[in-house]
Amino acid sequence: MDWRRFAIIVFVIAIMFATVVMVGSSQNSPLLIITSMLATTIAVATPLTLGALSGLYCERSGVVNIGIEGMMLGAAFFGWLAAIYMNTIFHMAPIVSLIVGVFVAMLSGGLFALLHAALSITFKVDQIIGGTVINILAIGITGFLNRQMFFGAGSVFGGQIPHAPGVLPRIAIPLLSKIPTIGRIFEQQPITWAALILVVVTHFVIFKTRWGLRTRAVGEHPRAADTVGINVYRMRYLNVIIGGMLAGLGGGFLTLESISSFEPLMTNGRGFIALAALIFGNWTPFGAWSAALVFGAAQALQINLQFFRELIPPSLAILQNSYVVGLAPYILTMLILTGLIGRTIPPAADGQAYEK
C-alpha cells in the first residue's frame, strides 16, 4: 500500500473519531470515547475484512467474486443452524456447538464458492452473472429454509426460535487487557482475532510463498503461467474455494459471534462494501484491512453520535439525523469506487475466463 493511500485512511479515521470526541467530551473522558469507538470500529470491520480477504484470493487468481454477499449470508445461516442443531437436538455443550457452527459456516461458504468456481472457470459464465446467481440463490435458500424450519406449525422448531447456544466467548490477551479503560480493546472474540491474524497470513501467503506467486501469476497472465507448467484451472478453483471459506467465516461472525440469531438479508450489503474495501486497498491485505477499518469507523461514528445526540451543537444539527450520518459509509463507498481517492490497478486477467 502506498503512503498516500495510508495517509488518506488515517486522516479519514481521525476526522471521524475527532468529531465524536468533540461532541461528547463534555460528558465522557476522551479516552473512554475513543475506546468505545475503537471497539465498534473493530467489530464492524471484522466481517468486512474477511469479505475483502475472500475477494482478494479470488481476484488475485483472476476470478471476480461479487457473490461474497451471498456466500456470507448463506454461511451465516447454515453456521447458525448447525450450532442450534448441535445444541438443542444433539445436546452438545454451547461452545462445542458454536465451534461446529464456525466450521459449517466455512464449509458452506466454500461450497457456494465451488459453485461460483464451476460457473466461472469451467463453464466460463460471465463472472458478474455467476456472482449475482450466488447472491440471489443465497437469499432464496436462507429465506426459504428459515421460514420452513423456524416458523409455522409442524416446522422443526415449531415456531420457536431457540436463542441457545449464545455467542463465542471473548479471548483476552494477558496483561494488555488489564490496562484500565483501553484494555477492553484487547479482549475480543475468536473470529475477530482470526480476521486480524488472517490479514498478516494472507499478506505472507500472497507475496512471500510459492502459492502466492502462482496465484498472482494466473491472475495476471494465465497463459504465461500455463506455459511454465502451472495448472491455471486448479489454482483458480482452489483460490476461489479458499475465498469462499473466508467469506463463510465472515458470515459466521454475524450469527455466531456478533448476535445469536439469523434474519433474512442480514448481511445488508457487507459483501459489497468488502469488495469496495478490497479495491480501495488496491488488492493488498493490509490495504483492504485498513479500508475496512474506515468503514468500521464510519459505523462507529453513526452509533456514537446517537448516544450523544443531545450534545450536538446547533451548528452541526445535521449530525443529529442518524440517517444522514448512516449514509457516510455508503457515500464513502461511492467515492472510493469512482476512483476519487487514487487510482487502483486490478490484476490484469481479473474477470477473464481462461481458454487453453
Add this chain to the structure above:
Amino acid sequence: MVDDTIVLEAKDITKQFPGVLANDHVNFDLRKGEIHALLGENGAGKTTLMNILYGLYQPDSGEIMVNGQPAVIHSPKDSISLGIGMVHQHFMLIPVFTVAENIMLGEEVVRYGMVLDQKTVARQVHELSQQYGLEVNPDELVEQLPVGVQQRVEIVKALYRNAQILILDEPTAVLTPQEADELFVIMRQLTQRGVSIIFITHKLKEVLAVADRITAMRRGQVVGTTTPAETDEHRLAAMMVGREVILTVEKEPAKSGEVVLKVEDLSIVDERGVEVVRNLDLQVCAGEILGIAGVQGNGQTELVEALTGLRKRKSGKVVLSGKEIPELHPRLNVEAGQAHIPEDRHKHGLVLGFDIADNEVLCTYYQPPFAHGLQRDFKAVLNNALKLIERFDIRTPSPLLPAKKLSGGNQQKAIVARELSRPIKLLVANQPTRGLDVGSIEYIHRQIVDMRDQGVAVLLVSAELDEITSLSDRIAVMFHGQIVATMDAGKATRSELGLLMAGANPQEQAEPPSEVPTPEPG
C-alpha cells in the same frame, strides 16, 4: 559449434484443425549447436509445429525424437523436462513481477516447502546471465524494461530450466534493428555453448545473416531445406510464397505538388506528464512519401495520434489542405480527406467484433449511400464490402465474417481497403506492414506507392529501416520527440540513418537538432 548429432527430430507430423491442415506430414530436424531457421508466411504452419514440439498441441500423427529417443510431449512441463525451451512471439512474462519472479515461476526455489527463496534465485539468474552474456537485473520489474531486455529475460527463463534446445518464435518482430542485431550476437553465443536454436521468422535478411540451415514451409508442408550459402533473398521468397516476389518497391521519382499537411510547433505531453513531442514542425506535399524513421518510443506514436485527432496536443497547429484542424476531432480529419492506417490494427484499426462489411464503412457509415438520414442502407454496405474484398484481395469466406476471425494480413488489407477507397488527400500510415508476411507487405507497399502516384500526400512511420528507405521520397529522423534531420531518400545511407536514430550526429557540421527542418519545395 555445429556437430552432426541430431538433438531434435520431428517425423511425419500431421495436425488438422477445423478447416485447415496446419501440418501435413512435416519432417524437421535440428543438429546440436546449430541455428536452424524455419521460414514461412503467416499461416504456413510454423507456429503449429513449434507448439507441437513444446507440448501445447498434440499431433494427429507423427513422431518426435529428442536426443535419439522417442519423446512423449503432452504439456509444456514434458518439453521443459526434455530440455526444450520456447520464447513466444508474445512474451510470456508477467509485467508486474520482477525479473527473478518471472524466471522462477513454475520452478521456484523454496524454503520450508513453500517460502520463496528470492536470494538464491537472484544468484542463479546472475550466474546464468554471466555465463551466457545475457545481462539482466533480477530485481527489476519486467514492465519497466525495454522490449529487447524482456526478450533476454525470456531466454534466461528458458536457460534457467536447463533448455538445450531453444525455440525462438518470430523473435525480431518486436525489436528495433539494433536490438535485433544484439539478439543475433546472443544467439551465436548460445550456440557456442552447445545450445541448439530453432529460429522462426519471415524476414529473409535475418535468415541469411544468422542461420546455419534454412527450412521453408508453405501451406502446412515443408518446401525444402537449404543453407545461406546456396540461396539468396529472391529464391527464399519464392520458396516461401510459391511465386516470384518483387522485394524492392519499383516506383517513379516523386512529382510532388502543393503542401497538404503542415504541422507547426507541435508539442505533446503523454499520460505520465512527459513531453514526448517537442516543438515539431513538418510538411508533406501532394504526391510524395515522407518517411519518419526512428527507434520506437521516440514520440512517433504520439505524433500520429495527435495528427489523427486521437490525442490531445499541448501546443501547435495542424493544417490540412489549408484548413486548420482542431484537436480531438477525428471526424473532421476524416472529412478533410485524411486516411489513417494505425499502428495497432486491433486497438485502433478495426472493431474486432463487427463484421467486415461494417468495418469497411467505419468512416462513412453516416453518409449516403450507406445511410439516408437515420436509416442505414445495409445493401449498400454489403455491396461496398463485396467490391473491396475483390479489389483488395481480402481472403474471407464472407463479408459478414467478424473482423477478429481474419488473419493478420487480411485484417491489415481490410483496413487499407477502407482507408484507401475513399477520396483522400493525406495518408498517415503507422507501421503499415508490422507482423505481415512478404506477400502482404509487397501488396500494401504497392498500394501506398499507387496512392502517392495519384497525388496523395503520404506520411509513413516505421521502425523498419528497409521499409522507410524503399518507400520514402524524403526521410525525417525522429529522436526524443524532435525531427533531428530531414533528407532526400536517395542521399540517405543506412549507417547514417542508424546513427541519427541512435541520437548521434553523423556529420560534425550537420544542423543542430533544434533547427526547424525545411522540406524541399515541390
